[in-house]
Every structure is written in structure tokens, then in C-alpha cells.
Amino acid sequence: xxxxxxTRRSFLKRAAVGAGAVAGSGLxxxxxxxxxxxxxxxxxxxxxxxxxxxxxxxxxxxxxxxIAAFTERLMPGAPGKAGARDAGVLNYIDLALxxxxxxxxxxxxxxxxxxxxxxxxxxxxxxAQLEPARQDEVITTLEQGKAAGFSWPTAQEFFNVVRTxxxxxxxxxxxxGGNRDFAGWRLVGFPGAQGNFTATDLQNKQTFTRAxxxxxxxxxxxxxxxxxxxxxx
Amino acid sequence: xxxxxxxxxIVGVGAVGGILAAELGKAGMKVIGLERGPRLTTxxxxxxxELRYFQRQELRPSSKRQPxxxxxxxxxxxxxxxxxxxxxxxxxxxxxxxxxxWRFHEDDFRARSHTIERYGASAIPADSSLTxxxxxxxxxxxxxxxxxxxxxxxxxxxxxxxxxxDAGNPFEAPRRREYPLPALLPDQSGVIFAAAGQKLGYHxxxxxxxxxxxxxxxxxxxxxCGFCQxxxxxxxxxxxILVTKLPEADATGNFKLLTGTMCYRVNSDNxxxxxxxxxxxADGSDNTIxxxxxxxxxxxxDNTRLLLLSKTAKFPNGLANSSGQLGKHLMAHIGARVFVAxxxxxxxxxxxxxxxxxxxxDFNADNFDHSGMKFVRGAQLSVTPADLEAGxxxxxxxxxxxxxxxxxxxxxxxxxxxxxxRYAAFIAQTENLPYADQTVDLDPHVRDQYGMPAPRxxxxxxxxxxVARIEFLLNKLEELGRASGATHVWRSPTGSGAPGAxxxxxxxxxxxxxxxxxNRYGQSWDIPNLFVIGSSTFPTMSGFNPTLTIQALAYSxxxxxxxxxxKSPGALV
Ligand SMILES: Cc1cc2nc3c(=O)[nH]c(=O)nc-3n(C[C@H](O)[C@H](O)[C@H](O)COP(=O)(O)OP(=O)(O)OC[C@H]3O[C@@H](n4cnc5c(N)ncnc54)[C@H](O)[C@@H]3O)c2cc1C
Numbered sequence: 001x002x003x004x005x006x007t008r009r010s011f012l013k014r015a016a017v018g019a020g021a022v023a024g025s026g027l028x029x030x031x032x033x034x035x036x037x038x039x040x041x042x043x044x045x046x047x048x049x050x051x052x053x054x055x056x057x058x059x060x061x062x063x064x065x066x067i068a069a070f071t072e073r074l075m076p077g078a079p080g081k082a083g084a085r086d087a088g089v090l091n092y093i094d095l096a097l098x099x100x101x102x103x104x105x106x107x108x109x110x111x112x113x114x115x116x117x118x119x120x121x122x123x124x125x126x127x128a129q130l131e132p133a134r135q136d137e138v139i140t141t142l143e144q145g146k147a148a149g150f151s152w153p154t155a156q157e158f159f160n161v162v163r164t165x166x167x168x169x170x171x172x173x174x175x176x177g178g179n180r181d182f183a184g185w186r187l188v189g190f191p192g193a194q195g196n197f198t199a200t201d202l203q204n205k206q207t208f209t210r211a212x213x214x215x216x217x218x219x220x221x222x223x224x225x226x227x228x229x230x231x232x233x
Numbered sequence: 234x235x236x237x238x239x240x241x242x243i244v245g246v247g248a249v250g251g252i253l254a255a256e257l258g259k260a261g262m263k264v265i266g267l268e269r270g271p272r273l274t275t276x277x278x279x280x281x282x283e284l285r286y287f288q289r290q291e292l293r294p295s296s297k298r299q300p301x302x303x304x305x306x307x308x309x310x311x312x313x314x315x316x317x318x319x320x321x322x323x324x325x326x327x328x329x330x331x332x333x334x335w336r337f338h339e340d341d342f343r344a345r346s347h348t349i350e351r352y353g354a355s356a357i358p359a360d361s362s363l364t365x366x367x368x369x370x371x372x373x374x375x376x377x378x379x380x381x382x383x384x385x386x387x388x389x390x391x392x393x394x395x396x397x398x399d400a401g402n403p404f405e406a407p408r409r410r411e412y413p414l415p416a417l418l419p420d421q422s423g424v425i426f427a428a429a430g431q432k433l434g435y436h437x438x439x440x441x442x443x444x445x446x447x448x449x450x451x452x453x454x455x456x457x458c459g460f461c462q463x464x465x466x467x468x469x470x471x472x473x474i475l476v477t478k479l480p481e482a483d484a485t486g487n488f489k490l491l492t493g494t495m496c497y498r499v500n501s502d503n504x505x506x507x508x509x510x511x512x513x514x515a516d517g518s519d520n521t522i523x524x525x526x527x528x529x530x531x532x533x534x535d536n537t538r539l540l541l542l543s544k545t546a547k548f549p550n551g552l553a554n555s556s557g558q559l560g561k562h563l564m565a566h567i568g569a570r571v572f573v574a575x576x577x578x579x580x581x582x583x584x585x586x587x588x589x590x591x592x593x594x595d596f597n598a599d600n601f602d603h604s605g606m607k608f609v610r611g612a613q614l615s616v617t618p619a620d621l622e623a624g625x626x627x628x629x630x631x632x633x634x635x636x637x638x639x640x641x642x643x644x645x646x647x648x649x650x651x652x653x654x655r656y657a658a659f660i661a662q663t664e665n666l667p668y669a670d671q672t673v674d675l676d677p678h679v680r681d682q683y684g685m686p687a688p689r690x691x692x693x694x695x696x697x698x699x700v701a702r703i704e705f706l707l708n709k710l711e712e713l714g715r716a717s718g719a720t721h722v723w724r725s726p727t728g729s730g731a732p733g734a735x736x737x738x739x740x741x742x743x744x745x746x747x748x749x750x751x752n753r754y755g756q757s758w759d760i761p762n763l764f765v766i767g768s769s770t771f772p773t774m775s776g777f778n779p780t781l782t783i784q785a786l787a788y789s790x791x792x793x794x795x796x797x798x799x800k801s802p803g804a805l806v
Contacts, residue, residue, distance in 0.1 A: 074641040081646060100289065103297075136642065143640075163641060167629035172284035187646070188653035190583060190625045193281030195467070196456040197584040202420045205578045207654060216280050223279065 054091035054177075057098035058105065062126070063112050064090060069128040070115075071166045073135045082183035084166055092169030092178030104161070111158035114150045115142075121149065175216045182213050193219065235520045239265045239489075242510055242524040244496045244539070245531030247325015248780055249766045249787045251474035251482065252380075253528055256791035258485030260799065265522055266482075267494045267512055270322035275476065278465030283624035287463040292329040294321040298682040301534050305693040305730045311676055313687070318734055319532040323492060324475030326532070327780065331462035331588025331621055332443040332471050334386045335613075335777035336377045336785075338598045339370040339406045341664075344773045347599060348609050356609050358698045361666040362562050363609075364772045367744040367753040367806075368789075370406045376785040376792070378409055384784070385449045385472040387414040388441030403436050404594040414446045417455065422582045422657040423591035425573075426616035429717035435595045440615060443472035443781070444586050452476065455586065462588040462621045494520075495683055496535075499527055499543040499552055499763070507552070507763045513683060525802070526762050526794070528755075530787075533563075533769035534688035537673040537739035540765070542685065553740070553757035553765065558750050562741050563671040564774045565732030566662045567694050569612070569703050571710035572619075572632060573719035574656040582657050583623035589615035589660065589778075596709060597776040598664070607701035612661040613776040614710065619658055628653055635723040658725075659713055661706040662734075664776040665699050673739045693730030703727055735768065735779050742770040744806075752806040754793045755786065761804050766790050 055064035068090045077083025084090070097105055119127045119138060127138060139159065141147040147155040169178030171185065173193070179185060185192050192213040201210060214222075241257055243250045246268040254266050285291050294301075294317045302311035320326035340347040343365040348356055357363050380386075390411045391401030401416075416439035419427065423439065430437035444461070447454045455470040469476045482488040493515030500521070501507045509523040529536045537560050541551040551559055592615040594600060603609055620631035634640065634648050676689035707724055714722035743749025746758035755766040766787055768779045775782075793805050 075646050076643050078643065078646075081650060083646070139641070164630060166641075167626055168284055168288060171625040171629060172288070173282055176284055184625065187650050188625050188628075189579075189650075190653060193458070193460065195281070195458050197420075197458065199418060201581075202418055202457060202584055204581060205421060207579050208581055208584075216282060219279070219281075 054088060055094035057094045058108075059090075059094050059097070062128075063108070064094065065128045066112055066115065066126065067093060067162070069135060070139070070162060071169070073132065073139055074163055074166045075170055076132075082187050084170065086180065087170050087183040088178045088180040089166050089169030091180075092172065092176055093165050095177040096165065096168075101165075107153055107158075107161065111150075111153045111161075114153070114155075115158065118147050118149050173216045182215070185213060234518060236523060237265065237521075238523045239263045240524065241265070241526045241528065242267065242522045243528045243530055244510060245269075245325065245529070245535065246323050246474075246479070246490060247320045247530065247532065248327045248474055248783050249325075249530035250528070251324065251327075251478035252784055252787040253530065253766070253791050253794075254482040254488050254490075255478040255485065256788065257794060258482050258487040260795040262487060262526075262795075262799070264482070264488045265524070266488065266490045267496050267510070267522075268323050268490060268492050269495045270320070270492065272323035272479075272490060272492050273328070273465060273475070275465070275467065275469040278467045281458060281460040281464070281467065283460075283622070283626050286329065286460075286465075287620075287622045287624060288626050288630070290316060290463070292320070292322060292463070292465060293317050294319065300676075300679050300681055300687040301690065302676045302679050302687050303690040303692065303731055305691075307691055311679070311689045311691075313679065314690075314731070318736065319534075323479060323490060324473050327443075327471075327473040328465050328475055329463050330473075330780060331778070332473075332586065333589050333778040334381070334384075334388075334441050334443045334781040335775075336374075336406055336408070337370065337775045337777055337782050338404065338600075340599050341773065341775040341777075342366040342368065342370050342373075344610065351599065352603060352609065356603070358666065358696065360668055360670075360696075361698070362669045363666050364743070366772050367742055367749075372753075373782070373785050373789060374406075374409065376788040377781065379788050380781055380784040382413045384443050384477050385414060385445050385452070386412055386441055386443045386781070387417050387446040388412040389416040389438060391438070401438050402592070402594050404597065404600045412441065414449055417442060417444060417446045417586060418457070419591055420457070420582065420585035421580050422616045422618075423585075425580065425657060425717050426591045426593075426659065426713070429713045430593045432716045433712065435593045437591055437593045440589050440592045442586060445470045445472065457585045459583045459585060459587055459623050461586040496531070496539060497542065497683060497685055499529070499539055501543065501545055501548065501552060501760070503547055505547065505760060507760055526764070526798075528764045528766060530766050532767055533736050533739045534673060536765050536767060536769040538675065538685070538688045540740070541675055548759070553750050553759050553763060555759050556747055556750060558741055558748065560673045560739055561669045561671075562667040562738040562772070563673055563690060563692050563732070564665055564667050564737040564771070565692065565694065566735045566774070566776075566778075567665060567699070567703065567727070567733045569661040569663065569706050569710065569727060570725035571659045571707060571714050572635070572656055572721075572723050572725065573659065573714040573717055574635075574652045574721040575718070576655075576720040579654050580657050581654055582618045583654075587618055587623045588621040589613070589617045589662070591616050596661070596706065606705065608698045608705070610664040610666065610702070611776055612663040612702070612706050613778075614659065614661050614706075614713070616657050617660050625649070625653055628656075632656070632658070633723075633725050635721055652721075659710045661703075661710060662776055662778070663699065663702055663706065664774055665694050666696075667738060667773055668696070671738070690732060690736075692732045694732070695730045735774070737768040737771040737774045737779060740765045740769040741772055743772060752804075754790045754805050756790075756798075756805050758804075762802060764790060764794075
């Protein structure tokens, strides 16, 4: 609990510099970070890495723990292979439910309650405390629509939406709070938004390495710098 | 409540509306365009953001605020379609389209006669309303040419004035001259697809697209960024209506665009003419435009819905509906897909314009012999990323893993990690036949944000002719996949009977007022100062993407209005 509280406090502090900053802090190349540091009240950028369970915009502690565990089974991390936790999928979904997907708040609330009831009835434990193999068993019954006690959302609907949001959190631009340090893009070998591929690039039969990955905030920073060099120093 | 007077009101300023606005404005007609969405600029598209534009569909109508419902048959309750495949801003669907720009084949314009001549009448399913168009390819050729040159289309001619060129598409209808711009460069997926096609004796080519391969008319050439279908172009290299015809319309001084305006009714009087339209403005106010000429260019749903909603005592079944044909013969393309993946190389399909990159036309239309087959008409075959968009969200949502690999967990993670940059999809875009009982009407239960009944589609493509065609094509795609040397080749499920891309029909054009809603110019048979233009008028659909044909028809209508109707308003045919 105390861990949660401190996470929440630092979350709120960071929120003072805007949702985008929460999403992007620590992620983007120098040009944007420099701009950020000019905000005297901004928290230290390193804080965003303080814990891997980031939430607080929508989920309560238990919900956050469950979603963190669930999404990690959908995209498990392994040495050298980023998973949902590494990519910050929980943070992505948490921020999305507080904003763009606010109309899905009840969907998640109820789906999580149904999942909790199902796990307590079947295994006498909440989802997050089950062994990974058991968790996979639960997810499989959800995916196949065989888990009892779900009405709305149905087990399959809940599975499908969480799966979709997990993929979004893995692969959306880091500005939305997931894909931390481009973990998802690195995992699959996507170079991110590149404004330009050359004729030589088009002939390449190897993986693309010519240019670095940049996120939307860095790109916006570069545009601002190009338009108005003295403002960003 | 405000009332304005004008010569012409155009409802919907997308692919069709933009062309008419510019052409009528140039001819000195005063034009007001009503567009329910905003007018964006190229600068608005600087964010290459897959979540925002592909996954969250920011440039498309919202399925919650602007629902279009679908049911497979008249016994089932209709539900809103989750994704809407048309535009929602000035420029309409051309802002975010894949820009595939085809001329239809000569036999696409006479699918019924051609089929009967070659295979006999019994080859056509008894319940299909397969028919000929009221115009020929030759009638439309000058307007295809005008569209290609004015908008900027890149490609390579396959048939110059009847002479095969040994390049481009050998099955294309004769064109008067080369494309204005050379074909776009293939990426590695195109190279792979071309090699497989050639190996099997087919005729692959770089797909013609309204994307600039070189600078043209003051716009820069494509930089192959790949954020193409679903996205606005950050370079303005995509020849959308936003960067082509709208600036031209502005320059006439005769065009006024009203954004954020939702037309809810076409007004008519007892003389049997339309008098203008009513609309809600962004501030919620209820307004009227009085116009001599009303042009509906809203895409198929509202083209049909507005006519149905505008019924009066004089027109009790809706405007332009004395034939009873309004809302019938709905068609859509279905995409049959096969995935290929390579262990020994990268494909990097995220490079280059994303949709239907390289094509072959050997199995489209009647380009192959259907004797002894259980279906007529064909499909355009091409190579493309999973959902015609090339980012990892799209791949993870739209690409089913091969048999034996689950959709989640460590094995799925490893599948994506290994193959995201090593896969391609081979896709067949089918020419499904028209059937009169596939319809657009008003949903009695679901309403949109304005309280208007939602357009409701009743449609199921899984008819014997179409199912037999899909099976034939999936086999062809697998053959191509094996010929490509791919390590893995697997099918995507064909899914439910829901309509796929490019919806067409609802206000069918024809040569008989008893059997069609509009004539070849989109002019209502019943009401001469009312035009309905777009794919809603297509009598049949072709395996090709529709927009260049929609645009050629828009130019043809503009020509008829400016050069004939303007001088003597009345029936054009
Ligand atoms: C993702 C995607 C990719 C596509 N790719 C291709 C492609 O590669 N090649 C191709 O040929 N086609 C493609 N299409 C289809 C193409 O976009 C359409 O064929 C084309 O835009 C249709 O032109 P239109 O003018 O009839 O409709 P639109 O371009 O959609 O324009 C209609 C306009 O009317 C407005 N409107 C609707 N109702 C009202 C109302 N009641 N009041 C006021 N305004 C209204 C809408 O907001 C819209 O802007 C694609 C479509 C999508 C969605």
C-alpha cells in the first residue's frame, strides 16, 4: 500500500507538467527533455522509472495489479525480450481509461470484478496471486468464452479488449504512456515513424538501421527547434 | 435559423464534392459546400501516429456518433459496424485513402451482356441483379484522363490506344496517353510478389496510385514513409481532394465551404422540384439553403438516407424513388488473404505507400476463362500489409498467426518478434455481384448524434457464386505464396458475412427510369434539379478500388451540368 501511495504521489506531481510529460519523460532524446527541464516544478525525469507498476489515473491498486499481471501473460517479458511490464502497458491502459477510452471505464470495472469473482470461485485466490500457469488457464477459458459468471462484458469481450489494449500499449508511440523506451518497437524490429525511406532502403533485405527511432514528442521538439531555434536554446 | 440563397448546394465535400465544387465554380456558378467535418491542413498530419489514425480512426466517422448498422439478413437485429470506411472531413475519404487509382475494364461496364455472350445467361445466379452500366468505358475515358492529370496519378500504361506496351497492366482498357507520373518504386514486398507472379506466368506491376512519384503541380514527391492508408499525408504527396481540387475551388471565388454542418433533409415543393437543403450547424442551429441545383455527394449511406428522410406527400417513398429501387443492390469488396513469412530475409513491408502495393490483374473481371467454374467475375490480386496499413499495432490486431501459434503468450510474442519485419499479405479484392435484397434503409432502433435514424445495411456476401470465387482465389494466393519462396504460407479466415471495403449501390444508375434511381449523370429521373453522385450509383462494382471511377463520373457530371444543364435546366437524357 505504501508503495502504491508513493507511486501515486509522484504520479500526481508529474501530472502537473501535463499528461504528455508523464508518458514521455525519460523516453525521448535530448531535445525534448531539455525543454522539459526548464519547468522548475517538473519532477526529476528518473522518477518515471521508479516502479514498473505505473497507474493512478483510473485504476485502483487492485485493479492495477490485476491488469499488470493479466497483460504480462498476454505479452510476457523474457531476457532480451520486452513484455507488457517492461513496455508500461498498464500505464498506457490507465491513462487511456482516464482519457480517450473513458467510455470503457465501466467495461473494465465490471470485467475486472467478473474476473475476480471467477478466480475466487474457481481457485480461491484473486487472479494476480495465481501461478503463471494458472493465470494462463484462466485467460484461455476467457478467450474461449468458457469462464462462468460473466454477463457484461462477456468473458470473450473482456479478453479481446484487454488483448487489443495490450497491443496498443506495446506498440503505440511512447507519448501515450506505453512502449517505454521503444521497447515494443525494438522487440519486433519496427523503426518507428521515419519521415523518409530512400531507394536504397527500399532494396534492403536486412533489418533497417540507418536512422534512429524518434517519438512524437521528440519530433515536435525538433519541429519547434527548426521553426524557432532560440526558444529551445 | 439562417437562410442563404445560392445556385448550387453540394452536400458532402469529399472525392465527389470537391471536384464538382471546383468545376462548377470555374464555370461561374455560385456554390455552397456543406461538410459535416472540419477542414484540416497538411500541417495537421505531421504526427505519424499509428494509434491515433489507424487504431483510433481519427479521420473516419465515429461509429458511436455516426453509426451505420449492419445485419446479415432481415430476421436479425442490426448492430453498429465497428469501423466506418469513408470520410469525415473536407476531402472526405481521399484524405486517408490508400490512393489506389484504377480505370475499370471495358467489360466492367457491361458485366451482364459480356457474361451472357461468353457463358450464357445461366452462368448468372438467378437472384443476382447483375446488369450493364448506362455508359461505356469509351464514354468515360476522357474523364479518367482528366482525373489522372488534374489530380496526379503515378503508374505505367499497359495499353496505349490499343497497343500493348509490355509494361504496366496488360489487361487494362486502352488509354489515350501515358500516366502523368511514372510508377511508384516497389519495396521488397513488391519485388517478392512480382517475382512470384512472373514465375507462374502472370503479369505483375506497380499499382497505379494517386501518390506523386515525382514533384508535380507544386507538390513534392512521395518519401515512402509508409504512413499512408488511414493517415493524412504529411508531405501532401497523396493527391487528396484537400490538396488538389479544394484550393482550385477556393481560387474561383465562387465557392463557400461550410464545415461542421450536417445536412438532414432535402427540401422540395409541389411542382416536383427540390428547393434546397436543411442542415444543423456546429453551434446546433437549424438552417436552410435555397438552391437551384442540389447535389448529394455524401457517400452511399447518406445519399440514400437523405432521400428516404426527405419524403413528402408528393414523394411518399422518398425523393427520386418512383422506381422503388432506392436503397437496393448494396455491394462491397471482400478481401481474401494469405500471409507469407520468410526465415531467410527481411521484407520491411512498412516502407512505401502501404495499400495494395503491387498488383496482378490476371484473375480480375473476365480476364481468365470461367468455363466450368462455379462463379463469374474475379478479383484484383495484390501485396499489402495485414490491414493495408503497416505498423505493429495493425499487424498484432489484423494478422492471425499461422496454425499452431496462439494469439497471445510467449509463442505469440516470439512470432511477432521474428516475423513482423519478414511478412507480407497477398490479398484478393473480389468483385461481388449485386443482389436486390442487399439494401440500405433506415434503422428503426438506432439513431445518430442528431437523432436521425442510422443507415442500416442488410447484407451477407456468402452466396454460392461469391463463396466459390473466394475458395478459387485463396488457392491462387497460396500458389503465389509458395512460388515466392516463403518459409511459411497460411490463410486468414474469411470471417462473417459483413460488408468489407468500398460500399457501393443504393442509388443505382441505369438507362430505364423504371429500373434505376438516376441516369448516367447521377441526375434523378424524377427530379431534374437533383443529382446524386458517387459509388452509390454504381450498377456493378468491379474488382478494382472505386475512387478514380467515382472521380471520373464526377467530372462527367460536372461537364454535363456546365455545358448542357446550365444552358437549359431539365432532363439530360
Ligand atoms: C481507409 C480507406 C482506404 C481507402 N483506400 C482507397 C483506395 O486506395 N482506392 C480507392 O479507390 N478508394 C479507397 N477508399 C474509398 C474512398 O475513400 C471512397 O471511395 C471515396 O472517398 C468516396 O468518395 P465520396 O465523395 O463518395 O465520399 P467521401 O470522400 O467519403 O466524402 C463524403 C463526405 O460527405 C460528408 N458527409 C456525409 N454525410 C453528410 C451530411 N449528411 N451532411 C454533410 N456532410 C456529410 C462526409 O463527412 C465526407 O467528408 C478508401 C477508404 C478508406 C476508408
